[in-house]
Amino acid sequence: MDSETRQLRALEAEVAALQRECRMLQNPGEKASGAWKSFQKFSQSDPEEWESLQDLRSQLGHLKSEVTFLSKLTGFNIRNYSKREDIANTEETENDTKKVLWRHRLSGNCNMVTFQLEFEVLEIETEEKKSSVITDLSIIMEPTEYSELSEFASRAEERRDLLMFFRSLHFFVECYEYRENTFKHFKEKYPDNVHFSEGTCSHCMEIHSARQPGFELVIVWKIQIDEEGKVFPKLDLLTKVPERALELDKNRVIETAPLSFRSLLGVLGIEAALDSLIRLFSADNN
Known part of the structure; x- marks a missing residue:
């Protein structure tokens, strides 16, 4: 009977919680008021954490302005970027050497030229140093009527030279x-x-x-x-x-x-x- 009683009380508690949630949904103003009170309580009870949050917001604003400045300076506008680890090609050797393969993908434009890049970076970390090398590079550029750019993109892919790609594309557009x-x-x-x-x-x-x-x-x-x-x-x-x-x-x-x-x-x-x-x-x- 004791176990049945405990189960019954647990079910009653769940029902009561669900009823409270239903009342809050029916009265969104009350919910918003409660959220605001919780926010006020947080900001007053933990000023150090609140200051840290404000600093983070300021740093993000500063970084955003720097990105905007660099875009105007270089002419490059990066719209999408993603990075993921290739688990299948990540390994640790017996000599405490860790190898991690990262796959990067980004797209953007430099004035009238749009591009999509996919490249792999192999990071090798030992006790003494950490190094990285580009192991694969694929470049898609539009529009395709610029024959000079098509030949250049093929050379950059072959050499796996990202720096040359961005530098030369910038001067080509200029x-x-x-x-x-x-x-x-x-x-x-x-x-x-x-x-x-x-x-x-x-x-x-x-x-x-x-x-x-x-x-x-x-x-x-x-x-x-x-x-x-x-x-x-x-x-x-x-x-x-x-x-x-x-x-x-x-x-x-x-x-x-x-x-x-x-x-x-x-x-x-x-x-x-x-x-x-x-x-x-x-x-x-x-």
């Missing part, structure tokens, strides 16, 4: 923005002479002669990334002139124009060289 702004500037300055078949985002700028119909110069401005990840602009000049003009060009001025343009770039720089070239074709030089 060069891309500089080219776009420069093309836009000359289109506004010489609207009758400068033309773009694909807008200012194109890598080609056409210069039409105001004096000689049929004469056209094309500036091909590509952004290259070398084997070491160095980013640099490469500009070439193409000429489109009537066949008769080539026959009359005894001094081979048109033929040597691309080489002369490269020399001009080395002396004046990109913007001044382009400005000089466009002015030669503008109506003001009649």
